Amino acid sequence: MMNAPGTIRDALPRRTLGPAIAERLREEIVDGRLAPGLKLNERVLCERLDVSRTPLREALGILAAEGLIAISPHRGARVSKVTLDELEEVFPVMAALERLTGERAARLASEEEIAAIARLTERMTATWQARERREYFDLNQAIHAGLLAAARNPTLAAHAGTLDARIRRGRYRANLTETRWAKAVAEHDAILDALTARDGARLGSRLANHLEATLGALRTALTEGIDRRRESAHG
Amino acid sequence: MMNAPGTIRDALPRRTLGPAIAERLREEIVDGRLAPGLKLNERVLCERLDVSRTPLREALGILAAEGLIAISPHRGARVSKVTLDELEEVFPVMAALERLTGERAARLASEEEIAAIARLTERMTATWQARERREYFDLNQAIHAGLLAAARNPTLAAHAGTLDARIRRGRYRANLTETRWAKAVAEHDAILDALTARDGARLGSRLANHLEATLGALRTALTEGIDRRRESAHG
DNA sequence: TTCGCTCATATTGTATACAAAATACAGACG
DNA sequence: CGTCTGTATTTTGTATACAATATGAGCGAA
Numbered sequence: 001m002m003n004a005p006g007t008i009r010d011a012l013p014r015r016t017l018g019p020a021i022a023e024r025l026r027e028e029i030v031d032g033r034l035a036p037g038l039k040l041n042e043r044v045l046c047e048r049l050d051v052s053r054t055p056l057r058e059a060l061g062i063l064a065a066e067g068l069i070a071i072s073p074h075r076g077a078r079v080s081k082v083t084l085d086e087l088e089e090v091f092p093v094m095a096a097l098e099r100l101t102g103e104r105a106a107r108l109a110s111e112e113e114i115a116a117i118a119r120l121t122e123r124m125t126a127t128w129q130a131r132e133r134r135e136y137f138d139l140n141q142a143i144h145a146g147l148l149a150a151a152r153n154p155t156l157a158a159h160a161g162t163l164d165a166r167i168r169r170g171r172y173r174a175n176l177t178e179t180r181w182a183k184a185v186a187e188h189d190a191i192l193d194a195l196t197a198r199d200g201a202r203l204g205s206r207l208a209n210h211l212e213a214t215l216g217a218l219r220t221a222l223t224e225g226i227d228r229r230r231e232s233a234h235g
Numbered sequence: 236m237m238n239a240p241g242t243i244r245d246a247l248p249r250r251t252l253g254p255a256i257a258e259r260l261r262e263e264i265v266d267g268r269l270a271p272g273l274k275l276n277e278r279v280l281c282e283r284l285d286v287s288r289t290p291l292r293e294a295l296g297i298l299a300a301e302g303l304i305a306i307s308p309h310r311g312a313r314v315s316k317v318t319l320d321e322l323e324e325v326f327p328v329m330a331a332l333e334r335l336t337g338e339r340a341a342r343l344a345s346e347e348e349i350a351a352i353a354r355l356t357e358r359m360t361a362t363w364q365a366r367e368r369r370e371y372f373d374l375n376q377a378i379h380a381g382l383l384a385a386a387r388n389p390t391l392a393a394h395a396g397t398l399d400a401r402i403r404r405g406r407y408r409a410n411l412t413e414t415r416w417a418k419a420v421a422e423h424d425a426i427l428d429a430l431t432a433r434d435g436a437r438l439g440s441r442l443a444n445h446l447e448a449t450l451g452a453l454r455t456a457l458t459e460g461i462d463r464r465r466e467s468a469h470g
Numbered sequence: 471t472t473c474g475c476t477c478a479t480a481t482t483g484t485a486t487a488c489a490a491a492a493t494a495c496a497g498a499c500g
Numbered sequence: 501c502g503t504c505t506g507t508a509t510t511t512t513g514t515a516t517a518c519a520a521t522a523t524g525a526g527c528g529a530a
Contacts, residue, residue, distance in 0.1 A: 015308070016308045016512095016513065016514095017513075017514075018296075018513090041480095041481080042481075042482070043480090043481075051514085051515090052514055052515040052516070053482090053514095053515080053516085054289070054513080054514055054515065054516090055513080055514065055515095057293075057482090057483090058292075058293075058296060061253075061293060061296055061297070062296070062300065065297065065300045067390070067393075073250070073251045073482085073483085073521090074481080074482055074483075074520080074521050074522060075481090075482080075521090075522070075523095076481070076482065076522095089388050089389065089390050089391075090390050092335060092339070092388070092391070093332070093335065093388065093390050093391050093394060096331045096332060096334065096335040097328070097331060097332075099331065100327060100328065100331040104327070153324055153327070153328065154324065155302070155324050155325050155328050155398070156324075156327070156328050158302075159328060159394055159398075163390070163394075251482095251483065251484095252483075252484075253483090276511080277511075277512070278510090278511075286484085286485090287484060287485045287486070288484095288485080288486085288512090289483080289484055289485065289486090290483080290484065290485095292512090292513090308491090308512085308513085309490080309491050309492060309511080309512055309513075310491090310492070310493095310511090310512080311492095311511070311512065
């Protein structure tokens with residue numbers, strides 16, 4: 001035989017429809033175009049995406065496994081709601097994985113990866129100064145992805161990834177306040193310091209604390225949201 | 236209205252075929268009847284389980300998401316292998332979740348739950364003395380499930396559950412040595428002590444250490460397995 | 471009116487049919 | 501003799517058809 005089996009072919013994983021549909025719907029759920037609680041009618045989605053029900057249902061299964069939608073037998077799929085209870089449930093799990101990510105990334109990241117994260121952090125400060133919210137979120141994502149890649153553990157990346165998708169929905173909904181934003185940028189600088197020093201314990205703690213602070217801000221934002229809703233319900 | 240909507244119906248979630256098939260195949264994979272590396276032919280499985288390809292493929296999707304099988308587009312599904320590399324990858328993630336489980340369980344478990352876990356631990360010692368391997372594994376599972384339930388976090392339970400399925404396959408394959416078995420029982424006593432004292436930090440550490448020790452034993456067993464295979468290949 | 475029932479409709483779950491890709495095989499060629 | 505190539509077969513991916521369940525409107529009785 002010319003080359004060992006499973007070297008070239010495996011590198012070209014021609015995508016199939018199901019995951020592609022899931023990716024698209026995931027985006028729409030995460031950024032809120034598909035609102036929490038919305039009923040997902042299969043026929044409607046099929047027409048909109050121009051696919052048949054088979055791969056669409058495959059996609060719904062993927063999203064259900066990720067916790068972004070909930071499927072009840074014979075009653076269909078709904079975008080799951082972003083409740084405070086739900087976030088309080090997801091965050092500690094994510095924090096545990098972030099800590100592990102930090103410990104591993106500090107130990108295993110290449111110098112190039114650290115340099116790349118440093119550049120991203122720098123750009124992040126710039127977007128903050130320019131108040132470019134969208135760019136800021138994207139850079140935040142990129143830094144997170146970089147750390148995860150540096151942690152050299154696909155299983156960790158997979159589980160952290162699905163939790164992150166659930167959390168991201170909350171982030172979009174709860175607008176960053178000025179003070180929280182400034183603190184978050186400072187926290188990112190501290191995270192970069194720990195990474196540069198390759199201090200795993202410190203990096204892990206700082207990532208977990210950063211996440212905890214994010215939850216705190218979200219808690220405030222969402223609680224105010226509930227209060228506001230209650231008020232308007234009364235008036 | 237007679238009763239609030241969504242109370243009784245939701246409690247009777249008439250199961251659909253896909254998850255049921257997944258559960259059955261999961262069992263067969265975990266206990267090794269479907270050997271690692273085995274090609275899963277859809278037609279063959281359909282005939283054996285007497286279902287059509289649609290729910291079967293749904294089940295395969297579920298198992299792929301859990302990491303128990305690997306699907307390559309147009310090339311089919313294979314039971315994923317239990318390599319040492321794979322276990323080294325899964326264990327740290329599981330350890331992070333175990334630690335969190337311990338911290339939460341110590342804080343949130345009811346007295347009844349603690350008592351139940353105490354009884355299970357007692358029975359576990361008995362099965363060890365009687366060298367009832369199968370019973371021992373089952374009790375081990377039950378204790379783990381009890382702690383997870385006591386941690387009061389469905390997301391944590393879901394993620395820990397999928398990782399546990401992957402790990403369990405390794406446990407089955409690597410036979411417990413006498414010395415490791417004795418140590419494991421002692422570790423379980425220590426775990427119970429920490430739970431009874433509601434010392435979250437200690438419980439978390441002990442669970443993580445217990446898992447680390449399990450990996451150590453597996454590492455030895457699998458490495459020897461490889462050596463043995465090499466020997467027989469030479470002879 | 472309001473509750474409960476029946477039946478029509480819509481929606482989801484499952485099976486089958488069709489399309490595309492990968493594998494296996496046979497024959498030609500070096 | 502081995503290797504390459506073209507073709508047949510198998511297998512997977514997608515679409516459609518059929519079955520079971522849920523939803524909702526209309527009607528009748530308390």
